Amino acid sequence: MENIIKIENLNFYYGNFLALKNINMDIYKNKITAFIGPSGCGKSTLLRTLNRMNDFIENIKVEGNIYFKGQNIYSKEVDPVELRRRIGMVFQKPNPFPKTIYENIVYGLRKNGVNKKEILDEVVERTLKAVALYDEVKDKIYKSALELSGGQQQRLCIARAIAMQPEVVLMDEPTSALDPISTLKIEELLLELKKDYTIIIVTHSMQQAARISDWTAFFLNGELIEYDTTENIFENPRDKRTEDYITGRFG
Amino acid sequence: MDITKRRKFKNRIFHVLTFLCTLFGVIILSVLLFSILSKGIKWLSLNFLTNFPSRFPKKAGIYPALLGSLWLIFLTAIISFPIGIGTALYLEEYAKESKFTDFIKLNIANLAGVPAIIYGMLGLTIFVRLLGFGRSIISGALTMSLLILPTIIISSQEALKSVPDSLKQASYALGTTKWQTITGVVLPYALPGILTGTILSISRALGEAAPLIVVGAFAYVSFIPKTPFDQFTVLPIQIFNWASMPKKEFQNVAAAGIIVLLIILLGINSIAIILRNKYQIRIKD
Numbered sequence: 001m002e003n004i005i006k007i008e009n010l011n012f013y014y015g016n017f018l019a020l021k022n023i024n025m026d027i028y029k030n031k032i033t034a035f036i037g038p039s040g041c042g043k044s045t046l047l048r049t050l051n052r053m054n055d056f057i058e059n060i061k062v063e064g065n066i067y068f069k070g071q072n073i074y075s076k077e078v079d080p081v082e083l084r085r086r087i088g089m090v091f092q093k094p095n096p097f098p099k100t101i102y103e104n105i106v107y108g109l110r111k112n113g114v115n116k117k118e119i120l121d122e123v124v125e126r127t128l129k130a131v132a133l134y135d136e137v138k139d140k141i142y143k144s145a146l147e148l149s150g151g152q153q154q155r156l157c158i159a160r161a162i163a164m165q166p167e168v169v170l171m172d173e174p175t176s177a178l179d180p181i182s183t184l185k186i187e188e189l190l191l192e193l194k195k196d197y198t199i200i201i202v203t204h205s206m207q208q209a210a211r212i213s214d215w216t217a218f219f220l221n222g223e224l225i226e227y228d229t230t231e232n233i234f235e236n237p238r239d240k241r242t243e244d245y246i247t248g249r250f251g
Numbered sequence: 252m253d254i255t256k257r258r259k260f261k262n263r264i265f266h267v268l269t270f271l272c273t274l275f276g277v278i279i280l281s282v283l284l285f286s287i288l289s290k291g292i293k294w295l296s297l298n299f300l301t302n303f304p305s306r307f308p309k310k311a312g313i314y315p316a317l318l319g320s321l322w323l324i325f326l327t328a329i330i331s332f333p334i335g336i337g338t339a340l341y342l343e344e345y346a347k348e349s350k351f352t353d354f355i356k357l358n359i360a361n362l363a364g365v366p367a368i369i370y371g372m373l374g375l376t377i378f379v380r381l382l383g384f385g386r387s388i389i390s391g392a393l394t395m396s397l398l399i400l401p402t403i404i405i406s407s408q409e410a411l412k413s414v415p416d417s418l419k420q421a422s423y424a425l426g427t428t429k430w431q432t433i434t435g436v437v438l439p440y441a442l443p444g445i446l447t448g449t450i451l452s453i454s455r456a457l458g459e460a461a462p463l464i465v466v467g468a469f470a471y472v473s474f475i476p477k478t479p480f481d482q483f484t485v486l487p488i489q490i491f492n493w494a495s496m497p498k499k500e501f502q503n504v505a506a507a508g509i510i511v512l513l514i515i516l517l518g519i520n521s522i523a524i525i526l527r528n529k530y531q532i533r534i535k536d
Contacts, residue, residue: 085426
């Protein structure tokens, strides 16, 4: 199995607070990896170290190495802007820009100098089809994205992320603000998308992790307690704490 | 009286009291408007707009002051708008939190409260004398820019703060630089708010007389300003000048001048409202 990201001895500090403790793990290509654990366990923090979105927070410190296709993303040669083109992100709450559906999808491309109408048109159609939104919105792609429902907005945000053709898509609890039907649609979509992308998803819902992920990592108080195939984590957890969490004894 | 009745009675009293407070402002404003309109409206004519000031009330016109005011607000706008937005962008988007930036922010807030005449003294010292611009429109416009910059900066900062962090993050996550995020997401979102604040500040500059008197605007001007380095007068000074004339008819001429000033002010403020309503973006939560 090919790994696309390798995390080595990672410590992460907010000021003096050690939020991630000595994390070591591999993320495998074209798989869905789920990060689970109770609130404040560090799973979102870890996700945001992978595309350096934590750089915007003041007073942080990163120790250790994260390799993306062999290159250390915290080395001086790596431009975080370039890195974020290759590692996309979808957020907890749908956050479409107050622009048209079309402009939302092509925003990143335009900012990277792609302005040819034929290319942009093609990307809009392809990504909307990829997130199964095309039939629902094809008559209003020049209307404001804010007119869409929450679930549609989140699928649009996924379309916006994959329009950049990233290699990895990070998802920070992408369905926590959505109703069950929208959630189901997005889960189906993720299973479809993993053919082309590596997906890492932070989720509060253990059922969601069990339904869609290939690998699951369980975090507690900034530590990686257990990381294994989803099947093993849910059926034969090795650690008592993992078992307690997935059986709902805490969290 | 039982407790429910008493509570209802109290409620009604405060309803009436707050209404009276509102009425107070409305009544004073209508009295003012009525008095000015009744005095000035028959003096308002095309000649009034195109004539120069005169010793004879019938011939007196407002042309140089009108042009002076238009020049002044035009120059003030193009000076203060970019500097104000630039400062606000730096403070909100680029500056890291530090004692120094806190100090700057605090002082900008303080500067907004400095009396206008102090800016006049500053303008006289720096622009008129030190830089040698003389008693010209550009000196006046620079002074006015100083006067309204704090307000523009503060209102722009507020507008920038209102941009949801989630939108900025979405932009960064697509591989954009800070500047691209500012032009792509932050400014389009904040622009209506920034424009509203700026336009209201500029309309304040339009009504100010004190700092310009210090900087050396003339009370009587018999020529048209052609370049920013010409001498000038503005509407409020011209109005003040007429109002202090002994001839009673000049009171009416002053009233006519006030009507012109009010119309321009209302015009500018309505532009602000139209811009805000047109471009305001409503984000569903």
